[in-house]
Amino acid sequence: EADIYQTPRYLVIGTGKKITLECSQTMGHDKMYWYQQDPGMELHLIHYSYGVNSTEKGDLSSESTVSRIRTEHFPLTLESARPSHTSQYLCASSELPGKDSPLHFGNGTRLTVT
Amino acid sequence: AQSVTQPDIHITVSEGASLELRCNYSYGATPYLFWYVQSPGQGLQLLLKYFSGDTLVQGIKGFEAEFKRSQSSFNLRKPSVHWSDAAEYFCAVGGYNNNDMRFGAGTRLTVKP
Numbered sequence: 638e639a640d641i642y643q644t645p646r647y648l649v650i651g652t653g654k655k656i657t658l659e660c661s662q663t664m665g666h667d668k669m670y671w672y673q674q675d676p677g678m679e680l681h682l683i684h685y686s687y688g689v690n691s692t693e694k695g696d697l698s699s700e701s702t703v704s705r706i707r708t709e710h711f712p713l714t715l716e717s718a719r720p721s722h723t724s725q726y727l728c729a730s731s732e733l734p735g736k737d738s739p740l741h742f743g744n745g746t747r748l749t750v751t
Numbered sequence: 752a753q754s755v756t757q758p759d760i761h762i763t764v765s766e767g768a769s770l771e772l773r774c775n776y777s778y779g780a781t782p783y784l785f786w787y788v789q790s791p792g793q794g795l796q797l798l799l800k801y802f803s804g805d806t807l808v809q810g811i812k813g814f815e816a817e818f819k820r821s822q823s824s825f826n827l828r829k830p831s832v833h834w835s836d837a838a839e840y841f842c843a844v845g846g847y848n849n850n851d852m853r854f855g856a857g858t859r860l861t862v863k864p
Binding site (some may be wrong): 646668670677678679680682685695727729731738739741742743745 | 755793795800841849850852853854855856
């Protein structure tokens with residue numbers, strides 16, 4: 638049972654549109670993450686946050702932006718979608734760094750840009 | 752730089768047979784190691800994790816994994832596979848701070864009846 642929720646599950650949108658992928662968690666976790674997942678490839682971290690008003694870029698360059706105004710909410714925005722943004726986007730959360738802080742994932746948003 | 756290699760892209764086993772999924776990692780410090788499973792249309796679910804101590808760790812759904820430092824491996828095993836185990840399996844390595852966690856490309860498991 639997922640305690641981290643992503644909407645929409647699927648999104649097909651035209652080039653140039655602005656989109657926001659929603660992610661919310663009910664576990665009270667301080668850290669949240671966005672990963673990009675493509676078939677046959679490792680997951681790539683594109684954004685993360687340590688808590689409210691904290692946002693950092695991950696190791697994969699991304700044209701998206703994120704915000705963290707509330708602990709439970711970590712939306713990802715693409716100002717102008719392009720076909721190269723077609724991918725699956727996974728949101729995750731965890732406790733602050735510590736040995737017992739594995740990632741908890743949402744079910745993902747599959748984005749297709751036409 | 753840290754990395755994870757899952758040599759097998761796709762494995763097919765018969766229901767009831769044993770399973771071993773391979774994972775090799777490269778990490779400069781003491782690694783934290785994880786196995787996640789992803790069913791179609793779902794996110795990743797944690798199967799098990801290793802931080803320290805006993806090198807054989809037990810996870811959910813009857814899975815176990817063994818950490819072998821000398822071989823830089825963390826292979827996942829299950830003695831008897833069930834049809835519901837068909838999914839994609841991801842090995843991951845990280846440190847104290849999850850920001851540097853690296854995932855393998857995944858191994859897709861198919862279970863034959």
